[in-house]
Amino acid sequence: MPVYNPPLRDMQFVMHEVLKVTDEFKSMPQHADTDVDTINAVLEEAGKFASQVIFPLNISGDTEGCQLNRDTHEVTTPTGFKEAYKTYVDGGWAALSCDPEYGGQGLPLVVNQCLYEMMNSANQAWTMYPGLTHGAYASLHTHGTPEQKATYLHKMTSGEWTGTMCLTEPHCGTDLGLMRTKAEPQPDGTYKITGNKIFISAGEHDMADNIIHLVLARLPDAPPGIKGVSLFIVPKFNVNADGTLGERNGIYGGGLEHKMGIHGNATAQIVLDGAVGTLVGQPNKGMQGMFVMMNAARLGVGNQSLGLTEVAYQNALAYAKDRIQMRSLTGPKAKDKPADPIIVHPDVRRMLLTAKAYAEGGRALAIYSSVLLEKSHNHPDEKVRKDSDEMLSLLTPIVKAFLTDNGYQAATMCQQVFGGHGYIKEWGMEQHVRDARINMIYEGTNTIQSLDLL
Amino acid sequence: MPVYNPPLRDMQFVMHEVLKVTDEFKSMPQHADTDVDTINAVLEEAGKFASQVIFPLNISGDTEGCQLNRDTHEVTTPTGFKEAYKTYVDGGWAALSCDPEYGGQGLPLVVNQCLYEMMNSANQAWTMYPGLTHGAYASLHTHGTPEQKATYLHKMTSGEWTGTMCLTEPHCGTDLGLMRTKAEPQPDGTYKITGNKIFISAGEHDMADNIIHLVLARLPDAPPGIKGVSLFIVPKFNVNADGTLGERNGIYGGGLEHKMGIHGNATAQIVLDGAVGTLVGQPNKGMQGMFVMMNAARLGVGNQSLGLTEVAYQNALAYAKDRIQMRSLTGPKAKDKPADPIIVHPDVRRMLLTAKAYAEGGRALAIYSSVLLEKSHNHPDEKVRKDSDEMLSLLTPIVKAFLTDNGYQAATMCQQVFGGHGYIKEWGMEQHVRDARINMIYEGTNTIQSLDLL
Numbered sequence: 001m002p003v004y005n006p007p008l009r010d011m012q013f014v015m016h017e018v019l020k021v022t023d024e025f026k027s028m029p030q031h032a033d034t035d036v037d038t039i040n041a042v043l044e045e046a047g048k049f050a051s052q053v054i055f056p057l058n059i060s061g062d063t064e065g066c067q068l069n070r071d072t073h074e075v076t077t078p079t080g081f082k083e084a085y086k087t088y089v090d091g092g093w094a095a096l097s098c099d100p101e102y103g104g105q106g107l108p109l110v111v112n113q114c115l116y117e118m119m120n121s122a123n124q125a126w127t128m129y130p131g132l133t134h135g136a137y138a139s140l141h142t143h144g145t146p147e148q149k150a151t152y153l154h155k156m157t158s159g160e161w162t163g164t165m166c167l168t169e170p171h172c173g174t175d176l177g178l179m180r181t182k183a184e185p186q187p188d189g190t191y192k193i194t195g196n197k198i199f200i201s202a203g204e205h206d207m208a209d210n211i212i213h214l215v216l217a218r219l220p221d222a223p224p225g226i227k228g229v230s231l232f233i234v235p236k237f238n239v240n241a242d243g244t245l246g247e248r249n250g251i252y253g254g255g256l257e258h259k260m261g262i263h264g265n266a267t268a269q270i271v272l273d274g275a276v277g278t279l280v281g282q283p284n285k286g287m288q289g290m291f292v293m294m295n296a297a298r299l300g301v302g303n304q305s306l307g308l309t310e311v312a313y314q315n316a317l318a319y320a321k322d323r324i325q326m327r328s329l330t331g332p333k334a335k336d337k338p339a340d341p342i343i344v345h346p347d348v349r350r351m352l353l354t355a356k357a358y359a360e361g362g363r364a365l366a367i368y369s370s371v372l373l374e375k376s377h378n379h380p381d382e383k384v385r386k387d388s389d390e391m392l393s394l395l396t397p398i399v400k401a402f403l404t405d406n407g408y409q410a411a412t413m414c415q416q417v418f419g420g421h422g423y424i425k426e427w428g429m430e431q432h433v434r435d436a437r438i439n440m441i442y443e444g445t446n447t448i449q450s451l452d453l454l
Numbered sequence: 455m456p457v458y459n460p461p462l463r464d465m466q467f468v469m470h471e472v473l474k475v476t477d478e479f480k481s482m483p484q485h486a487d488t489d490v491d492t493i494n495a496v497l498e499e500a501g502k503f504a505s506q507v508i509f510p511l512n513i514s515g516d517t518e519g520c521q522l523n524r525d526t527h528e529v530t531t532p533t534g535f536k537e538a539y540k541t542y543v544d545g546g547w548a549a550l551s552c553d554p555e556y557g558g559q560g561l562p563l564v565v566n567q568c569l570y571e572m573m574n575s576a577n578q579a580w581t582m583y584p585g586l587t588h589g590a591y592a593s594l595h596t597h598g599t600p601e602q603k604a605t606y607l608h609k610m611t612s613g614e615w616t617g618t619m620c621l622t623e624p625h626c627g628t629d630l631g632l633m634r635t636k637a638e639p640q641p642d643g644t645y646k647i648t649g650n651k652i653f654i655s656a657g658e659h660d661m662a663d664n665i666i667h668l669v670l671a672r673l674p675d676a677p678p679g680i681k682g683v684s685l686f687i688v689p690k691f692n693v694n695a696d697g698t699l700g701e702r703n704g705i706y707g708g709g710l711e712h713k714m715g716i717h718g719n720a721t722a723q724i725v726l727d728g729a730v731g732t733l734v735g736q737p738n739k740g741m742q743g744m745f746v747m748m749n750a751a752r753l754g755v756g757n758q759s760l761g762l763t764e765v766a767y768q769n770a771l772a773y774a775k776d777r778i779q780m781r782s783l784t785g786p787k788a789k790d791k792p793a794d795p796i797i798v799h800p801d802v803r804r805m806l807l808t809a810k811a812y813a814e815g816g817r818a819l820a821i822y823s824s825v826l827l828e829k830s831h832n833h834p835d836e837k838v839r840k841d842s843d844e845m846l847s848l849l850t851p852i853v854k855a856f857l858t859d860n861g862y863q864a865a866t867m868c869q870q871v872f873g874g875h876g877y878i879k880e881w882g883m884e885q886h887v888r889d890a891r892i893n894m895i896y897e898g899t900n901t902i903q904s905l906d907l908l
Contacts, residue, residue, distance in 0.1 A: 172779065173874055174780060198874075258879040259879065260884035325629040339629050348901075412891075420652075420653045422895065423714050424714075434714070441873060446870075447799075447870075450801070
């Protein structure tokens with residue numbers, strides 16, 4: 001049976017002994033009172049949620065996958081996913097680092113970072129449902145009108161509604177300038193949006209009351225290429241003036257992809273058929289709002305592979321201590337047994353130590369990045385905000401590409417530690433490799449990240 | 455739709471222009487008359503079998519997988535597999551390089567090598583059914599008694615019966631000295647064998663009339679460890695004196711593994727319940743016969759990854775020429791289109807060229823090794839035989855580990871060329887990665903190969 005033990009001590013080491021995050025927070029009014037004990041106590045509970053609620057659904061969710069009813073366009077997520085999501089919302093986990101103005105708990109982003117590392121270790125496919133919401137939340141929080149914020153941010157903060165990013169179309173992924181989805185202005189100030197999007201993670205599901213799609217599309221008079229792309233909010237259900245849910249909007253799941261991994265997440269083809277949307281930010285400046293979301297997502301994807309590296313390492317270490325096979329090159333170590341545990345063998349140690357180094361180094365980088373993100377938003381000194389933002393711009397593609405390349409290698413090496421058993425589904429290791437593989441591709445392939453870094 | 459075009463010209467280049475294999479064959483009486491045209495003509499037909507008969511079953515076989523009926527212990531292979539195998543047997547492909555004394559066509563091993571590269575490109579999971587037979591054939595051909603050869607080799611040569619290697623047990627893979635399966639001598643000279651084997655590729659299936667299991671087990675008086683292991687033939691159906699099939703033997707599939715890949719191959723848990731077997735070679739010297747089989751299998755596994763590297767490369771190349779996205783860094787190349795084909799981008803070229811180099815270099819090494827194997831058996835000069843055998847001993851773990859490490863990387867890179875589409879099953883690329891992953895593990899993990907090389 002696979003294991004996952006939240007690495008609380010390792011997180012505390014990076015936060016409190018290496019980076020001394022609470023010292024950083026002292027200069028920020030909203031976090032000045034956040035102390036070490038509070039952070040540790042929250043993360044201890046977060047670890048319980050990850051390891052006890054969603055980790056047990058990881059293999060079963062992979063095996064069962066998501067089902068689309070093509071008549072109703074409704075998606076059924078794997079058994080237990082919906083209930084786990086209710087536990088997540090009821091526990092206030094969605095709101096952990098969100099703005100108190102919209103009902104958030106206002107904790108530093110580093111707490112959310114560590115929550116998500118643990119949730120990704122436990123169940124990446126499940127974690128993508130709430131995870132995408134954070135990017136949509138950040139984009140609306142930065143670029144939304146007061147009315148849009150009032151309409152959407154409370155429910156996205158609580159997690160009652162989730163978010164998506166609708167960028168990719170069948171013929172354009174990296175090159176969003178080729179996009180064809182159209183937005184027609186309506187007399188009431190809204191837009192009717194028509195087109196086809198693909199690869200929309202958490203694009204349609206049964207876990208939340210509403211799904212807030214952030215959609216890139218072209219206005220009729222838009223210039224060609226990337227400078228003619230605008231950003232729209234397109235909710236699954238229109239929202240009435242009193243905040244209640246109105247009619248079903250013309251945006252629905254047209255199909256689900258059959259994928260190598262993350263089977264528990266509904267990767268949807270999204271059809272927009274005259275769906276009603278409202279503009280976010282300025283016309284033809286949609287990439288500004290989308291980049292807020294995209295950068296949050298890139299850090300999030302790096303964090304996914306950090307989580308998988310950690311859980312793959314933990315399981316490979318446990319197996320290497322338990323499985324006996326051959327003797328140590330330097331003579332028997334477990335003389336009471338017919339063979340030594342395989343952790344005595346140099347190449348097994350090499351693979352384990354590489355994975356451990358990737359997990360610990362990746363964690364330090366990810367936590368450091370979350371502190372930079374915090375400072376870029378909330379530090380009172382403008383220069384600190386600007387410097388933090390610049391450093392984060394440099395580090396974001398590194399977090400995305402370096403952690404995901406390493407995560408795939410680490411998952412592959414930890415699988416190798418299991419020998420033939422690593423190839424068998426019940427041990428859980430091959431799923432980590434399959435899940436880790438997408439992280440090198442989505443939110444911009446790792447090659448694009450390297451161009452961005454240059 | 456995935457494509458596969460047999461790389462006949464590339465094979466011819468290595469065989470006839472680089473290695474000049476027919477010059478080598480001139481000194482061997484049994485191959486002295488084998489000319490370039492014959493080899494090329496056979497491989498052209500072989501390519502048709504691979505690309506037209508088994509390639510179309512690759513994705514469907516992965517999706518459907520194998521089913522075990524737990525009452526009858528019968529395995530149903532994916533739709534079309536059985537019919538394709540009949541075509542293979544009827545076409546004489548099983549007998550291509552087998553000994554004419556047992557009905558073989560007696561062609562040089564290099565022809566079989568190239569046949570198997572193409573079959574592995576087309577469908578690794580299917581190809582493992584006949585592939586395992588070659589190792590069992592080689593082991594019996596070298597170490598079997600005249601009676602055993604007369605009983606089994608004709609049908610294994612024709613492909614009417616297939617073979618397996620039953621080594622691994624739940625608690626021992628690499629460390630075969632820990633083996634527990636027991637063989638009890640019977641008054642009639644046979645043995646009753648009892649134990650549990652796992653990870654038996656092609657261990658039970660519906661494609662052939664009989665399955666000839668080569669089983670490692672311990673005699674009652676066997677010394678501990680690897681020096682107390684003996685090799686036995688244990689057929690699925692006992693064979694009557696007249697060559698017809700007799701009673702069902704006490705060896706059957708107890709379960710099938712759910713794996714990361716090679717879903718079309720039945721990876722069986724094999725239960726031996728007093729199964730009747732006959733000894734191959736000397737008591738307690740079972741590893742001699744098993745190593746003949748194992749070394750054939752290790753070359754075969756390297757060849758599997760060569761095949762996957764080639765097919766992954768072909769598809770990535772085709773996609774990179776077709777998919778348009780962004781402009782070349784040196785200015786537009788396809789000015790009539792809204793973007794350039796992605797093959798213009800440096801990192802896409804890097805990935806394609808790496809895969810191409812792995813395919814072409816791997817092919818040269820694999821073909822060279824097959825010529826060495828030929829010379830080690832059939833060269834009239836004893837010194838050439840010995841030198842060839844020694845060089846092959848050096849190269850075998852390299853073919854296994856280097857080609858399979860490279861194959862996994864190449865499949866992963868070729869998948870990356872497809873961006874998000876590489877993660878979707880219908881494009882076929884993610885299956886290549888999943889299938890390639892096992893090759894680094896089975897027939898001795900790549901780490902064990904490196905120890906063997908040292």
